[in-house]
Amino acid sequence: MSILLRGIAKQFGEFAAVENINLDVPTGALIALLGPSGCGKTTLLRIIAGLETPDRGQVLFDGKDATSWPIRERRVGFVFQHYALFGHMTVFENVAFGLKVKPRRERPPAAKIRKKVRSLLELVQLDWAGDRYPAQLSGGQKQRVALARALAVDPDVLLLDEPFGALDSQVRHELRRWLRRLHDELHFTSVFVTHDQQEAIEVADTIVVLNRGQIEQCGIPGEIYDLPTSAFVHRFLGQVNELPVQMRQGRAHVGPLDISLNAAAASDGGNHIALIRPHEIEIGPEASGWPAAVLAVRVIGSIVRLDLHAEGQAANEPLEAEISRERYEAERFSVGQKVGLRFRRWQVYPADAARTAPTGATA
Amino acid sequence: MQSRVLAASYEMSDAEVSRAHGPRPRRRPQWGRLLLIAAALSFLGVFLALPLLAVFVQALAMGVGAYVAAIFDPMAWAAVKLTLRIAATAVPLNLVFGVAAAWAIAKFDFRGKSTLISLIDLPFAVSPVIAGLIFILIFGTHGWFGGTLRAHHIRVVFAVPGIVLATTFVTFPFIARELIPVMQAQGKDDEETALSLGASGWQTFWRVTLPNIRWGLLYGVLLCNARAMGEFGAVSVVSGHIRGLTNTMPLHVEILYNEYNYVGAFAVASLLALLALLTLAGKSLLEWRQPELRHSARQPPDRTRRERT
Numbered sequence: 001m002s003i004l005l006r007g008i009a010k011q012f013g014e015f016a017a018v019e020n021i022n023l024d025v026p027t028g029a030l031i032a033l034l035g036p037s038g039c040g041k042t043t044l045l046r047i048i049a050g051l052e053t054p055d056r057g058q059v060l061f062d063g064k065d066a067t068s069w070p071i072r073e074r075r076v077g078f079v080f081q082h083y084a085l086f087g088h089m090t091v092f093e094n095v096a097f098g099l100k101v102k103p104r105r106e107r108p109p110a111a112k113i114r115k116k117v118r119s120l121l122e123l124v125q126l127d128w129a130g131d132r133y134p135a136q137l138s139g140g141q142k143q144r145v146a147l148a149r150a151l152a153v154d155p156d157v158l159l160l161d162e163p164f165g166a167l168d169s170q171v172r173h174e175l176r177r178w179l180r181r182l183h184d185e186l187h188f189t190s191v192f193v194t195h196d197q198q199e200a201i202e203v204a205d206t207i208v209v210l211n212r213g214q215i216e217q218c219g220i221p222g223e224i225y226d227l228p229t230s231a232f233v234h235r236f237l238g239q240v241n242e243l244p245v246q247m248r249q250g251r252a253h254v255g256p257l258d259i260s261l262n263a264a265a266a267s268d269g270g271n272h273i274a275l276i277r278p279h280e281i282e283i284g285p286e287a288s289g290w291p292a293a294v295l296a297v298r299v300i301g302s303i304v305r306l307d308l309h310a311e312g313q314a315a316n317e318p319l320e321a322e323i324s325r326e327r328y329e330a331e332r333f334s335v336g337q338k339v340g341l342r343f344r345r346w347q348v349y350p351a352d353a354a355r356t357a358p359t360g361a362t363a
Numbered sequence: 364m365q366s367r368v369l370a371a372s373y374e375m376s377d378a379e380v381s382r383a384h385g386p387r388p389r390r391r392p393q394w395g396r397l398l399l400i401a402a403a404l405s406f407l408g409v410f411l412a413l414p415l416l417a418v419f420v421q422a423l424a425m426g427v428g429a430y431v432a433a434i435f436d437p438m439a440w441a442a443v444k445l446t447l448r449i450a451a452t453a454v455p456l457n458l459v460f461g462v463a464a465a466w467a468i469a470k471f472d473f474r475g476k477s478t479l480i481s482l483i484d485l486p487f488a489v490s491p492v493i494a495g496l497i498f499i500l501i502f503g504t505h506g507w508f509g510g511t512l513r514a515h516h517i518r519v520v521f522a523v524p525g526i527v528l529a530t531t532f533v534t535f536p537f538i539a540r541e542l543i544p545v546m547q548a549q550g551k552d553d554e555e556t557a558l559s560l561g562a563s564g565w566q567t568f569w570r571v572t573l574p575n576i577r578w579g580l581l582y583g584v585l586l587c588n589a590r591a592m593g594e595f596g597a598v599s600v601v602s603g604h605i606r607g608l609t610n611t612m613p614l615h616v617e618i619l620y621n622e623y624n625y626v627g628a629f630a631v632a633s634l635l636a637l638l639a640l641l642t643l644a645g646k647s648l649l650e651w652r653q654p655e656l657r658h659s660a661r662q663p664p665d666r667t668r669r670e671r672t
Contacts, residue, residue, distance in 0.1 A: 051555055071558045078559040084552035088574040098560035101570070146556075153560055 001062050001075075001156035001189050002027045003048060008057035010043055017043040018213040021057070030183050030190045032204035034197060036236070040213040041193045042161055048191060049159050050074050061156075074157070077150030077188075081162040083142040085134035091145050092130035095120055098153035120148040123182075140171035147179075151186075158183075160192035164199065176203050197237045201225065209233050231349035234275045241281070241319045245272040245348055252348065255290045255310055259346055271351040274343075278305065281321035282342040283333070289340035292319070294333050304328040310341060418636050421629035433630035441607040442615035443634060445523070449598075449611060450591040453530040457587050461538025462580070466572070468539075469546030470554065480543075486535045494532050495600025498525055521603030526611065529597040534587045541583030545576050581649070585642050592638055 003025040010017045018040040025031050033041040046052040048059060050071035059067045066074060085094050095117045099108060108116070121127045124144040134142055143163060150158060163179070164172040180203050183190055194200050200207045201221040209216040209224065209232075217224055217233045228234035235242075243254045251260045254274045282289070283306070295318050296307040302325050307318040319341070333339065423430050433439060464483060468476060486494065500506050502519035512519060519525045553575060557567040573580075595613040602609040604618065612635050619628035 049559060051559075071555070072561045072563070074559075076559055078556060080552045080556065082552060084556040086553060086557075086571055086574075097557070097562070097570075101557075101560065101562040101566045149556075149560065 003157065003189065003191070004058075004060035004063070005044075005048070006058040006060065008044065008047060008054045008059070010040075010047060010052060010054050016213050018047070018054075018210075021213075021215060023208060023215065023218070025189060025191060027189055028187050029206060030180070030204050031192070031206045031208060032200035033191065033193045033208050033210060034195070034200040034236070035210035035216075036195060039210040041195075041210050044210070045159050045161055045191060045193050048157070049076050049078050051078070075153070075155050076157045076159055077147075077153065077155035079143070079146050079150050079158070079160040079163050081165045083134070083139075083146045083166075085142055085145055085149075087134055090131050090133055091121070091126065091137070092117055094134070094145055095149045095152050097149060116152065117148075120152055123151075124148045138171075139167045140175055143167065143175065147182075156188065158188050158190040160190065162193055162195070165194070165196075172199070179203060201237070209236060211236075228347065231273065231275060234347060234349070239278050239320060240275045241278065243274045243276065243313075243319075244351070245274050254343070254346070255312055257290055257341075257343060259343065259348070272348050273351045274346045274348050276319075276343050276346045278320045278322035280343055280345040281308075281319065282344050283308075283321060283323065283331075284340050284342065286338040286340045289342035292339055292341050294335055294337045294339060297328075297333060297335060299325070299328070301325075306333060308339070308341065415636060418629055418633050421625060422633040424629075425626045429626050430630050430633075433624075433627040434634060436627065438606050438610070439615060439619075439627065439631050442610045442612045442631065445526075445608075445610065446592050446612040446635075448523070449526055449530050450588055452527050453534055453591045454584060454588050456531050457534055457538050458580075458584060460535065461542060461583060461587075462576075464539045465542035465546050465576075466568075468543055469549075470551055483536050483539050486533050487540075491529075491533055491594065491596030492600055495529050495597040498528050498532075498597075498601050502528075520601050521605065522609060525601035526598050526609060529601045530591050530594050533594050533597045534590045537587035537590060538580065538583035541579050541586065542576055545579035546572075549575055581646060585646055588642055589639050593635065 003023075005021050005023040005025075008021040009019050021040075021044060023044075033044060035041045043052060047054050050066075050069060054067065057067075058065055061069075061074065071078075085091075086097065089097070096113050099113045099116065102108075107113075118127060118130070121130055124147060126141060126144055126148070129137060129141065129145075134145065137145065147163075160179075164175050167175065176199055192203070204221060206218065207221050207224050208218045211232050217229050219227075224233065225237050228237065234240055245259070246253045251258055252272070253259065259274060290310050292308040292310040294306055295309050295315075298305045303322050304325055304327075306321045306323065308321055309315050309318050313319070321341075422433075434443075464479065467473070468480060499520055501508060502512060502525065503509055504513070504520070506520075517524075519528070553571050554567050557571045558564075562570065593613055594611075595617070598611055599614055599617075602611065602614060604610060604614060606615075606618070610618065612631055616628050616631050616635070619625075619631065
């Protein structure tokens with residue numbers, strides 16, 4: 001089922017949770033609503049589910065106006081961050097709930113319900129846990145039960161509100177991959193909410209980045225990461241180094257480096273910043289670029305992170321660079337070593353007043 | 364000096380070490396513990412066990428025969444029946460009102476919510492005597508609706524309906540107050556999940572909400588019931604003390620006591636205490652009969668985990 005949002009707005013008292021949201025979710029898509037807390041992503045999900053009514057705008061399911069449909073008629077499966085399993089029911093009864101509450105003429109016979117629940121529990125690899133109570137399961141197992149329960153009523157849409165937010169990173173990683181596989185097998189339309197950019201990139205076909213109740217950018221994961229259209233998105237998807245842009249003789253500079261190539265916008269006068277991801281910093285011999293000193297070296301599995309104090313920058317705000325383990329093994333950068341920095345890529349944005357950090361000016 | 368002590372202790376066997384150091388640090392906390400336990404027990408004894416015991420001792424002071432006779436006195440028996448009838452009316456009423464109010468307050472946002480919360484607390488804040496007087500003022504002969512009621516030959520004040528009204532008013536907060544924090548702590552996720560799975564509002568209430576709140580509800584009902592049977596002040600004002608007709612057990616106890624009929628007074632009082640003990644026993648029995656319900660709905664039994672590999 002496809003979902004269309006048209007001009008959705010919702011206020012909570014004085015606070016505008018979402019403002020004028022337009023979004024297309026095609027049938028079978030797996031979409032991530034990504035944003036910091038308070039950006040309106042959960043509100044938007046709840047509006048799609050029918051748990052909140054928008055103040056303005058329309059929700060269309062397969063082209064039909066579903067704005068005023070009650071939740072039970074929308075055929076959506078909803079999964080909460082904290083599972084919301086019914087504690088007084090066994091795992092089996094939890095999964096069977098949606099089938100047992102159907103009106104008598106639609107309700108499948110008991111044997112059929114049993115068979116269906118069993119196959120769902122097999123699907124989530126919990127066929128052994130049918131007579132357990134939720135409290136006897138781990139977080140990851142609980143969330144799988146919640147998913148099986150949502151799938152039991154054959155929803156057209158699966159909505160997940162920070163589904164893995166309460167789990168530890170190992171389990172989270174496993175469940176993400178599992179959700180992706182499940183989605184590819186069953187072909188329902190899914191929308192999930194997360195504040196974890198890595199999760200969004202790993203799982204979703206399309207990422208919708210939200211900020212202050214509005215869509216900042218919408219696109220496929222690689223595109224959003226590589227070509228962010230705003231400093232907010234750039235910052236939100238992964239680590240960034242933020243440096244002020246200076247104009248000298250009509251050319252844009254960061255420190256001593258000329259970055260005019262990608263900074264045409266900066267020539268219009270106002271303050272600008274350059275955002276550079278840690279892996280976009282090239283480290284070479286001292287004479288090869290912006291002189292800097294290595295402040296710290298941290299080996300993190302396959303990558304190595306270096307804190308660098310570039311000349312003219314404040315020492316308490318070092319630049320962060322990432323190099324591969326192989327590169328590190330070959331060059332053996334050590335603390336105190338003098339190096340030269342160059343940027344492989346950068347992106348220039350107008351500096352918004354709220355976020356401009358007055359980093360030390362260059363001499 | 365210190366290093367020598369250390370060196371010496373290294374040479375001691377484990378048993379010696381424990382003998383040398385073991386008991387000393389434990390002794391003082393043990394005294395403290397005993398003292399605290401003794402204080403707690405004597406408090407319980409003086410304030411709970413002793414009065415309860417005194418009631419039964421006084422009631423049986425003239426022998427079992429006098430006790431039985433006092434209880435089966437027609438007037439006493441009428442008071443017992445009236446009290447049970449009142450409780451059987453007021454408690455279900457407050458069960459419905461209390462659950463509805465707690466449901467509304469905990470699960471929905473609406474204007475006037477804080478006013479409603481304060482209103483629920485009103486019966487706790489107001490003296491029971493005033494609660495009784497309110498009903499006299501409204502339904503009494505010279506009250507607002509006095510004329511209308513008389514015209515239709517309906518008696519409220521100095522009759523059973525008045526007692527029911529006063530008791531319901533006084534016991535109103537018990538169930539709602541017990542449920543609101545429980546329901547608020549549980550949030551709306553369970554209900555919203557049930558709705559998304561296609562359950563109707565009614566099904567959601569019976570299958571999800573009610574099981575989640577059952578222990579809070581049971582506790583609220585017990586408290587409400589105990590108070591409904593024991594209420595004195597408000598009932599005293601509206602009942603009119605008509606023996607055999609509008610005398611509840613607490614009122615009857617007072618009358619007998621004022622008549623220097625100590626055996627009678629304490630016999631009825633012991634019955635009242637017995638009813639209270641019975642409700643408590645009933646609750647324990649329920650918990651004992653359904654061990655899987657003993658834990659709150661959020662934490663079902665923690666049997667040993669056996670993970671399948």
